[in-house]
Amino acid sequence: MSRIGRKPVAISDKVEIKIDGQLVTVKGPKGQLSHTVHPDISVAMEDGQVVATRPSDIGRHRALHGLTRALIANMVTGVSEGFRRSLQIEGVGYQADMRGKDLVLKVGYSHEVVVNPPDADTVFTVPSESRGRVIHVDGIDKQVVGQIAANIRGWRPPEPYKGKGIRYSDEVVRRKAGKAAKAK
Numbered sequence: 001m002s003r004i005g006r007k008p009v010a011i012s013d014k015v016e017i018k019i020d021g022q023l024v025t026v027k028g029p030k031g032q033l034s035h036t037v038h039p040d041i042s043v044a045m046e047d048g049q050v051v052a053t054r055p056s057d058i059g060r061h062r063a064l065h066g067l068t069r070a071l072i073a074n075m076v077t078g079v080s081e082g083f084r085r086s087l088q089i090e091g092v093g094y095q096a097d098m099r100g101k102d103l104v105l106k107v108g109y110s111h112e113v114v115v116n117p118p119d120a121d122t123v124f125t126v127p128s129e130s131r132g133r134v135i136h137v138d139g140i141d142k143q144v145v146g147q148i149a150a151n152i153r154g155w156r157p158p159e160p161y162k163g164k165g166i167r168y169s170d171e172v173v174r175r176k177a178g179k180a181a182k183a184k
Contacts, residue, residue, distance in 0.1 A: 086134060089135070160175055
């Protein structure tokens with residue numbers, strides 16, 4: 001069996017799970033998420049934990065088994081603690097600012113780039129002590145938080161020569177030598 005799939009999802013006392021056929025709804029202090037499970041995978045509550053089971057040992061079922069368990073675990077974590085993805089801005093004149101709930105990026109274009117949060121559960125923050133160099137994307141849905149962070153990074157990905165651009169806080173950008181270093 002899948003090591004991830006057979007592991008039960010622990011539920012804290014502040015999280016409420018409702019399983020209605022293939023629809024799993026998770027409700028917690030930060031919000032509510034729901035997911036429709038693939039018809040081949042069955043999900044049940046056992047001893048205060050969520051357990052996913054698969055019908056056979058073929059490759060597709062093994063993959064769906066682990067995926068389903070991971071998605072449910074991410075929903076439980078999201079509604080209880082939330083997810084955060086941090087980005088750093090490097091470059092002269094590059095900065096981020098908040099305008100209401102919208103994120104405004106100044107990253108070397110002739111215009112400002114305005115990024116709107118897709119839903120009420122996703123929030124942008126720019127700490128004042130970072131002087132517009134750090135962006136935090138917070139939300140309850142791990143996939144949405146990661147996609148928004150990737151979209152923000154996509155406006156100005158880090159380049160390898162000077163390191164300018166928007167990068168994840170844990171990302172390492174490999175630097176390249178310029179023309180002067182090659183000529184020697």
